[in-house]
Amino acid sequence: MSRSSRRYHRLRGESYSSEINARRNYTSTQQEYFGSETANYFSFDREEARGSTHYQFGSYMNQGGNGVRGFQTFQTVYREEERRESIEEKRINGYEDRDIVSPPRLRYSSCHNTWNPRREMGYEFNKSVPLTFPVQTRCCEPKNVEKQLVQKPLIPLCNHRHVGHPSLGIHHLRLPNRYLAILEQVVKGCEQHANNLKDGWSTNLYSLTKQDIALYEIPHLYEMVRPIMSYMKAVVTQLYGMKSLKVDRNQPHVLKYSGSHRGVELHHDKSDITMNLMLSHSNAYSGGGTYFRDANENVRLEFGEFLIHLGSAVHAGTNIDGGTRYLMVVFADEKH
Ligand SMILES: O=C(O)CCC(=O)C(=O)O
Ligand SMILES: [Fe+2]
Structure with missing residues (x-):
């Protein structure tokens, strides 16, 4: 030797x-x-x-x-x-x-x-x-x-994997079980809230996604998802080596795809980081998914799973063929 x-x-x-x-x-x-x-x-x-x-x-x-x-x-x-x-x-x-x-x-x-x-x-x-x-x-x-x-x-990561090459910085994870019950409440609460709105889900929050509701409009839900937000933010800062994150008042917001609003075209977000949490069970809709162009992969999240990606990653919401697909989305920026 x-x-x-x-x-x-x-x-x-x-x-x-x-x-x-x-x-x-x-x-x-x-x-x-x-x-x-x-x-x-x-x-x-x-x-x-x-x-x-x-x-x-x-x-x-x-x-x-x-x-x-x-x-x-x-x-x-x-x-x-x-x-x-x-x-x-x-x-x-x-x-x-x-x-x-x-x-x-x-x-x-x-x-x-x-x-x-x-x-x-x-x-x-x-x-x-x-x-x-x-x-x-x-x-x-x-x-x-x-x-x-x-x-x-x-933070312990659940079921972590990279989507595509790790250098793309697209992460697929799952929420710890303790948070899952909250997700069903979020969907129910949003539906109740939308029933009382003149235009229902069409709040014009974002032009592409069309059917979305900001959770600050529903204070008890906003409080309920606070621990989930903290968890996801901590995962983001850990994965990307960031000090902390800031979000605007539209975060988190919930998206609904149903009827003629089936998906969103290829785009990138204006955020530094986007978190995308699945609120629907995968048998509640057919088709659908989040498609990442550079990974050439359509990720069909299971209930309670989430994606974290750079806002700059080009992606699309793949059209659903039937049923209803709900997501909770957070656009966040790095705080220096
Ligand atoms: O529907 C999806 O999976 C993607 C949604 C999305 O890209 C967005 O809200 O910006
Ligand atoms: Fe997006």
């Missing part, structure tokens, strides 16, 4: 944890541990080290290269992995743990002070909750690491 290949050693992310699991049952001799397979397994290049959570224990192994040292080092890593898992459990149970750092923020703010989330959307998000330890790296040492460590705890 060359000196340089010993220098950096990886311990991070999902792919790694399965390797660690495999190692739990690993009962090798110390010679095996230092075998060439292991050397490759642990080594990775400087570029990959940049911004990754990893442990530098190359120095241990360099100290005379004696097997006992190496083995102890592995034990340390193993214990760290256990600690990581127990933190993950705590977070899922709703504990706050201020040691947990958002990887994208740490990664980018430490490496590129001028990082612009809209320009560089291509970073990877773990499918489940991304968790890391704050570990300073030799090659990219954050100057104000103390400041960065005190951050908001991460």
